[in-house]
Amino acid sequence: MKNLMVKDENDRVDGVLKVTGQAKYFAEFELPGLTYGVLVTSTITKGKITGLDTKSAERAPGVIAVLSHLNKPSAPLYEQEGGSPMKIFYTDKIFFNGQPIAIVIANTFERATYAASLVKATYEKEAFNTDLHKALKDAAAKKLQGQPNYKRGIENAYQTAEVKIEQEYNLPIETHNPMELHGIIADWKPNNQVTVYAKTQGVKATQNTIANVFKIPLTNVQVNSEFVGGGFGMGLRTWPLEIATVMASKHIGKPVKLVITRMQMFTMVGNRPAATQKVGLGATKDGKLTGITHTAFGESSTYENFTEGVVNMAKFMYQCDNVNTAYTIVPVDLGVPIWMRGPGEATGAFALESAIDEIAHALDMDPLEFRIKNDPEMDQQRNKPFSSKNIKEAYKIGAEKIGWSQRKNKPGSIKEGPWQTGYGVSIGVFNANRGKASVKGVLKADGSLLLQSATSDIGPGTGTGMTLIAHKLLGIPVEKITFELGDSSLPTAPSQGGSATLSTVGSAVNDVCVSLKSTIAELAANSNMSATSDFISVLKKNNLPSIEVNKESQGGKERDNYSLYSFSIHFVQVKVHELTGVVKVSKIVSVGDSGTIVSPKTARSQMVGGAVGGIGMALTEESIIDHRYGRYINNNFADYHVPVNADVPEIEVHFINKPDPVINPMGAKGMGEIALIGFSAAVANAVFNATGKRIRTLPITPDKVLA
Amino acid sequence: MINFQYLRTTSAKSAIALLSKDKNAKFLAGGTNLIDLMKRGVSSPDKLIDINHVPLKQIEQVGNKIHIGALASNTAVAESALIKEKLPLLAQALEAGASAQLRNVATVGGNMMQRTRCGYFYDTEMPCNKRKPGSGCGAIGGFNRMHAIFGTSENCIAVHPSDMCVALVALDAEVILANAKGERRILFKDFHRLPGDTPQLDNNLKNDELIVRLEIPIHPFSKNIHYLKVRDRTSYAFALVSAAVAIELQGNQIKDVRLALGGVAHKPWRLTSSEAFLKGKEATLENFQQAAQLAMADAKGYGENDFKLKLTPNTIIEALNLAKSKA
Ligand SMILES: Cc1cc2nc3c(=O)[nH]c(=O)nc-3n(C[C@H](O)[C@H](O)[C@H](O)COP(=O)(O)OP(=O)(O)OC[C@H]3O[C@@H](n4cnc5c(N)ncnc54)[C@H](O)[C@@H]3O)c2cc1C
Numbered sequence A: 001m002k003n004l005m006v007k008d009e010n011d012r013v014d015g016v017l018k019v020t021g022q023a024k025y026f027a028e029f030e031l032p033g034l035t036y037g038v039l040v041t042s043t044i045t046k047g048k049i050t051g052l053d054t055k056s057a058e059r060a061p062g063v064i065a066v067l068s069h070l071n072k073p074s075a076p077l078y079e080q081e082g083g084s085p086m087k088i089f090y091t092d093k094i095f096f097n098g099q100p101i102a103i104v105i106a107n108t109f110e111r112a113t114y115a116a117s118l119v120k121a122t123y124e125k126e127a128f129n130t131d132l133h134k135a136l137k138d139a140a141a142k143k144l145q146g147q148p149n150y151k152r153g154i155e156n157a158y159q160t161a162e163v164k165i166e167q168e169y170n171l172p173i174e175t176h177n178p179m180e181l182h183g184i185i186a187d188w189k190p191n192n193q194v195t196v197y198a199k200t201q202g203v204k205a206t207q208n209t210i211a212n213v214f215k216i217p218l219t220n221v222q223v224n225s226e227f228v229g230g231g232f233g234m235g236l237r238t239w240p241l242e243i244a245t246v247m248a249s250k251h252i253g254k255p256v257k258l259v260i261t262r263m264q265m266f267t268m269v270g271n272r273p274a275a276t277q278k279v280g281l282g283a284t285k286d287g288k289l290t291g292i293t294h295t296a297f298g299e300s301s302t303y304e305n306f307t308e309g310v311v312n313m314a315k316f317m318y319q320c321d322n323v324n325t326a327y328t329i330v331p332v333d334l335g336v337p338i339w340m341r342g343p344g345e346a347t348g349a350f351a352l353e354s355a356i357d358e359i360a361h362a363l364d365m366d367p368l369e370f371r372i373k374n375d376p377e378m379d380q381q382r383n384k385p386f387s388s389k390n391i392k393e394a395y396k397i398g399a400e401k402i403g404w405s406q407r408k409n410k411p412g413s414i415k416e417g418p419w420q421t422g423y424g425v426s427i428g429v430f431n432a433n434r435g436k437a438s439v440k441g442v443l444k445a446d447g448s449l450l451l452q453s454a455t456s457d458i459g460p461g462t463g464t465g466m467t468l469i470a471h472k473l474l475g476i477p478v479e480k481i482t483f484e485l486g487d488s489s490l491p492t493a494p495s496q497g498g499s500a501t502l503s504t505v506g507s508a509v510n511d512v513c514v515s516l517k518s519t520i521a522e523l524a525a526n527s528n529m530s531a532t533s534d535f536i537s538v539l540k541k542n543n544l545p546s547i548e549v550n551k552e553s554q555g556g557k558e559r560d561n562y563s564l565y566s567f568s569i570h571f572v573q574v575k576v577h578e579l580t581g582v583v584k585v586s587k588i589v590s591v592g593d594s595g596t597i598v599s600p601k602t603a604r605s606q607m608v609g610g611a612v613g614g615i616g617m618a619l620t621e622e623s624i625i626d627h628r629y630g631r632y633i634n635n636n637f638a639d640y641h642v643p644v645n646a647d648v649p650e651i652e653v654h655f656i657n658k659p660d661p662v663i664n665p666m667g668a669k670g671m672g673e674i675a676l677i678g679f680s681a682a683v684a685n686a687v688f689n690a691t692g693k694r695i696r697t698l699p700i701t702p703d704k705v706l707a
Numbered sequence B: 001m002i003n004f005q006y007l008r009t010t011s012a013k014s015a016i017a018l019l020s021k022d023k024n025a026k027f028l029a030g031g032t033n034l035i036d037l038m039k040r041g042v043s044s045p046d047k048l049i050d051i052n053h054v055p056l057k058q059i060e061q062v063g064n065k066i067h068i069g070a071l072a073s074n075t076a077v078a079e080s081a082l083i084k085e086k087l088p089l090l091a092q093a094l095e096a097g098a099s100a101q102l103r104n105v106a107t108v109g110g111n112m113m114q115r116t117r118c119g120y121f122y123d124t125e126m127p128c129n130k131r132k133p134g135s136g137c138g139a140i141g142g143f144n145r146m147h148a149i150f151g152t153s154e155n156c157i158a159v160h161p162s163d164m165c166v167a168l169v170a171l172d173a174e175v176i177l178a179n180a181k182g183e184r185r186i187l188f189k190d191f192h193r194l195p196g197d198t199p200q201l202d203n204n205l206k207n208d209e210l211i212v213r214l215e216i217p218i219h220p221f222s223k224n225i226h227y228l229k230v231r232d233r234t235s236y237a238f239a240l241v242s243a244a245v246a247i248e249l250q251g252n253q254i255k256d257v258r259l260a261l262g263g264v265a266h267k268p269w270r271l272t273s274s275e276a277f278l279k280g281k282e283a284t285l286e287n288f289q290q291a292a293q294l295a296m297a298d299a300k301g302y303g304e305n306d307f308k309l310k311l312t313p314n315t316i317i318e319a320l321n322l323a324k325s326k327a
């Protein structure tokens, strides 16, 4: 990545590239002889393909090949029996509607699209179910433990509490729907070297999967993914459609590009699964929590299991001696889900944080006061202190900025004409991770620094964060620092997920910089230069064009002694129209407690993006299926409502910005997930405060408010 | 490839002549609906007659009427000073529709002719009597949250999705249509149809006709008007329910009133009995409430859209409130 016209050291290093169209996304690579793939998808929900007529497609103009389970394009791993991932083109089974069953490759996209429409499949249909609620009613339906049950103290203690609530909360399927459509370009060469241009959150993970499926050495696979037009989790695995494209390129000996349609984005690249949850809370009359029970059922698929951390938060977020949780996954006949921003924690937080508001109301207590009263001294789940936690301070800042003192505890108290005003608060929490990563640094006598790591940037501004870490340590101007990523040949780094990149890769950048600094100091000492000499003169004096350092970095034993989490507090003000049921979020204050803020602008962007995603989750987003057919109804951007600018008020972001003493050298904890986790509950709580209506099923659309 | 011929014409006459030559030809205006339908395999014309260069973009006052050419863009109409002054309700309704980018290319004729947004209509794997007569109605017993509560039949419960048309039906517009033999005029309220036994027909435009222009009488309604669109997000979403309201007030007395709804029927839904009730009455909340109740006489829900039975009268009342309160 090249820095252009950097005006402010905190600007995104690739901002200019992005806004001027110079950033090149996977689908924009033009390779000589490029061909185009289009998928044929199943029109039934469950059963078997009994016939696939590909003749007219094969005869259509420009068509190079049609691949399916009939000709099983070579993929050595898939030739073995068994194994969980769906083996595309190695099975005649249909697991979900919209499953890819063939790929048509032609010399233009339009010709491939047309030819794909000519492929005719016949099926043997089987009874199916795509509805979580129906599956739960059906005693015979498969249910699998998603996480071991958890218990501390007395089970279901809430039931005997002085004050208790018990409620059910429902979330629909949400689809990631980044702007950029999913896909890949694969270029398989006769010497079994393959290069792909991918949309992935992990170039190394994609490299591994491809090498594994095709049984070729890792070094034969080159993955490029410098720019990603939004991932939100959907790029955390290599999907069957990507393998299909590599198969196709191998088969025809030419590069193949596949970009799926917006409709296909709903069926074959995962989603946030629908979930239904029960939360029971008990408290003493003066507002001390005495029991938390959180049970959840989440959707999964019939061909692969998917689990996430839906009930994690209940175990440690509040001071409470009696807690029990259970999380069950329920296979339905849909494509397998995948983590979506905030993953399971965001699902769980909607339920838990709504329930906290409900019990505060039952106690006639201010929900903020209730939260402060039950703020945990330490992590009771792990019996360890938190490495850092400044929630009370965050509550205070947020309350002041939103104008919490205007709030009335009695719902429906503030009204202006037909608009009712309400305030809501919630907390978000996510594991503060640190993994293992390697970074290479090259400090050059021309005054520049090159840093490299096979990490990704799905939008948060990885390069910017890394550049700022190096800038602070070495004092090199940001425009002289280049951070290269998104290339599998660079030093190993994990996938970008779980809010861990800054912590993980940033630590390796830190170690590289510290090491470069000491090397320079040594060189200075050896060549009789003063300890404060700048590195350019030191390198020149030593006749060195550059010095290079490689570092692998990972956390130590800090997790044995501490519990590490990032926190966020979301405050929202809403206006609800009493006649039309329309809800408008009118003010947002999000406070992040995630250690040192390394990159203030991109950190703020994370919080803003999380709040926008949170508005979507709370008010507008829902992937609707007609369960009679197992097909999506609103699989386009006109009918699947992501928030538009007019839905988003000004968002105030504050950070505690105090270093965490143990997590990593920067003291920085992740914050991609906490920006979203809990937000939807803050909105639901505000709607309750405005109207007295408790809406426990997302999204909160006008029909639910009016009901 | 599904080949089609693309023809461009610069006069209404030649457009009509080209159309009459081929039963499976279609006019292409902004293309914002037709091209989507072609991509989804719902419509496959073998001839596209591009009429964007036909000089029917006028927005002008002729006597005591406003004439709007069928090819005037939604943006041009919404932003026209003449429309803003004389027919502000129409301008408001247009601005509530789609997005700025779509409105820039969408035309008046195309807007009238746009097909329903019913999801089953767009998915060729699903039953839909409108797309494939006799295949059944997917929305009945299925996802019908967006669907009609008035004038439905057992064959189709789709709604006409336009905002513009709601204002036009309220404003007593007339539509001028032309074929090779000449022009005819039809009241806007008679342009769109109810589904009945012919859900495949959205309107009464004949196979060989071109929409030429609209003629809208200039009303005394310029101040107390409001187009209220209730939807799932603040912009760029189709109406759950919308209401176009125009009141002529004398003091607090309603001298004249126009009321129409969108998002509730297969056509823009004029509320004549509510209008008759309000005429001559005081503009009070009680009267608004009664007028709203009158509007609901024949309403019927289909499950997921039952909430419209409550949202509709509320929307009428709120639109009346807002229209009345305009200073
Ligand atoms: C994502 C999205 C959101 C939208 N949201 C809204 C909304 O909120 N509210 C709303 O009102 N609309 C909305 N629309 C619909 C939009 O208003 C229509 O697509 C547009 O008005 C159609 O006009 P057009 O000129 O593009 O028509 P085209 O697509 O070109 O044509 C549509 C049909 O009209 C026929 N036709 C066009 N002109 C004539 C003529 N002069 N005579 C005879 N037949 C003719 C064509 O043959 C074709 O069959 C939305 C559309 C999209 C895609």
Ligand code: SF4
Pocket: B116, B118, B119, B120, B121, B127, B128, B129, B130, B131, B136, B137, B138, B139, B140, B155, B156, B157, B158, B199
């Ligand atoms: S409501 Fe009309 S358009 Fe929708 S499925 Fe039924 S017949 Fe088709």
